[in-house]
Amino acid sequence: MTAPLKFAVLGTANIANDVSNAIRSAGHVVEAVASRDLNRAREWAEKRDINKYYGSYQDALNDPSIDAVYVPLPTTIAEEWALKAAAQKKHVLVDKPFSSSTSVKRIAEACEGHGVVFLDGTHFVHSPRLQEMQRQIKQGTIGKLLKITVACTTFLPSKDDIRYNPSLEPTGCLGDIGWYAVRFALSFIGYETKVSSVYASASKTSTGAIEDCCGIIHFATGQTVHFDCGFTCGFRQWGECVGERGTVTVDDFIVPFSCGGSFFPRNRSKYNPDLKFRINKLAVEKDKKLEMIDPVIQEIEVSGNNKSQSAAMIDTFASLVRNETGTNRSKWTRETIRTQELIDALFKSCEKNNVVYLE
Amino acid sequence: MTAPLKFAVLGTANIANDVSNAIRSAGHVVEAVASRDLNRAREWAEKRDINKYYGSYQDALNDPSIDAVYVPLPTTIAEEWALKAAAQKKHVLVDKPFSSSTSVKRIAEACEGHGVVFLDGTHFVHSPRLQEMQRQIKQGTIGKLLKITVACTTFLPSKDDIRYNPSLEPTGCLGDIGWYAVRFALSFIGYETKVSSVYASASKTSTGAIEDCCGIIHFATGQTVHFDCGFTCGFRQWGECVGERGTVTVDDFIVPFSCGGSFFPRNRSKYNPDLKFRINKLAVEKDKKLEMIDPVIQEIEVSGNNKSQSAAMIDTFASLVRNETGTNRSKWTRETIRTQELIDALFKSCEKNNVVYLE
The missing domain is CATH 3.40.50.720 (NAD(P)-binding Rossmann-like Domain)
Incomplete structure (x- = not known):
């Protein structure tokens, strides 16, 4: 030990x-x-x-x-x-x-x-639920992944919160809670997938803080992500991965509902979360062609192993400290860089109020 | 009679x-x-x-x-x-x-x-469900309406379908099924609300048909709509109206699930649909300030009065023929014009691959 x-x-x-x-x-x-x-x-x-x-x-x-x-x-x-x-x-x-x-x-x-x-x-990317969702999509459960829609909002009642201060938190809600939307999307589309263009439309406070935002990310593969984030309404934290044969959806990917549901829930780190998501099959392959079917919804529960998502993140951290090679460390670094690159591009789009085309 | x-x-x-x-x-x-x-x-x-x-x-x-x-x-x-x-x-x-x-x-x-x-x-705008959703939002159940997210997709397996032919259906999936997304949004934001800008990002077939699309509509009021539409995946038809105190969501606004669920369902016009939607309360007002609460979800069922949404549309039509004044007739005309104006702007955005700013 x-x-x-x-x-x-x-x-x-x-x-x-x-x-x-x-x-x-x-x-x-x-x-x-x-x-x-x-x-x-x-x-x-x-x-x-x-x-x-x-x-x-x-x-x-x-x-x-x-x-x-x-x-x-x-x-x-x-x-x-x-x-x-x-x-x-x-x-x-x-x-x-x-x-x-x-x-x-x-x-x-x-x-x-x-x-x-x-x-x-970022805690949720260390959760066994996200890994199971990734596995299902990778193995073709919903066919080719076409698009993702994701919503991350929370209500910040006090304008004194530092996230309403552009000199301390320049990207406002986009960096704070929009980060989860971008990271969620990249978890499935792939961190190395080339981005063609981004567009984000922001609402700002009188002091210039981005308090609400929605955006579109277009990948070179044709896949798209559209999302919204913001500080002006209640806690929404759902994501939908849409494939050509169905969808994978999750209602509570940032903080599992079973941890209390509110932001942040009481006893979040102590609770053994019920980690649920849904697969909704909308088409099947028949004679090498896709055919639409009546929706078949499957609810999947992944064991949280008596650990909060934050504790799973600490496990990863400790494992990187003790056991991992430079390659495994740099995988996580690369994911952070790619996420921030997209936040940068989306922020630039908010600032110029126009589409940003990437190399 | x-x-x-x-x-x-x-x-x-x-x-x-x-x-x-x-x-x-x-x-x-x-x-x-x-x-x-x-x-x-x-x-x-x-x-x-x-x-x-x-x-x-x-x-x-x-x-x-x-x-x-x-x-x-x-x-x-x-x-x-x-x-x-x-x-x-x-x-x-x-x-x-x-x-x-x-x-x-x-x-x-x-x-x-x-x-x-x-x-x-457009059938769903004549449904008592939409009217009840509008009433709930108007009476302040979810507070000030901030944004709407809506998804309308269906799977069109045959590329011989006229909707894949730009000379017969120039706007492709945007006009065909994106129409429902735009109309859904305008039903709540208001047909007369000024639009500041629109952006739509399209995926096209080799013959130039728009087969997939996502877009953002920014209103002068600061309200936003983001949506996706397309022909490449299964039947998705959900909408979410987000207010500062909660959300109103519907899973099946184009064709109620109880009419069979698939597109188009069997016996759609004969079935008495169960018209459901949800109100999700996320905040309450306390001492004149909003306070986040654990979500309270309420499922609401509206009677379909033994009528499909299409039959309700025919009722409206017959009523306009027989009883209505010019003002009531022109209300519906105005809604059609406003919807098509937005489709026009979104289509223009797809064509120029950039934001379109409106007066």
């Missing part, structure tokens, strides 16, 4: 609660928390039985007992601390989104150079 | 079966069928116990016993016969789509000039 990883959490954002719980439920240790405010760090640490607290992020990085850091800082300062952590030979888990794909590449190169792991904090 | 209307059907397209059944089940008479091929007209008439058959469309229009004609002809020739029918003082029910909104206006003006009714053959 190997020793558990010791994490430091940089910052006390809401999401840090969830990931701290996930670190513990995956069998690792939250060794320290750091905040720019020492009192806040102490309070946060005491409330959660955390050994150490620091009044600066650098102090946590200087602690030799720390193996890895979790960086839930605002997008515009996350790179700085990810680079400093890598330089101190700490493995880094950085919350999405990033400033740009160039920024992701700088983090990834620094981590590779220092021999540490870099992973972004 | 008033006498039933006597209809002539111009052409023997598949859709003519459905509408003929609907005419009968709404208590009216299919008096005659016309085809360019007299034998085909005779066979069609005999099989369906129709009194008269004609070897030319004009012969049917010359028949003084005919009150109204149903025109399911290809888009590019439908206007010609609608105008000729109006000139003979026949009321006209014309299947969608049209060549252009200018073409719709010419038909509408001719009908108005000759004192006859003009209605397009």
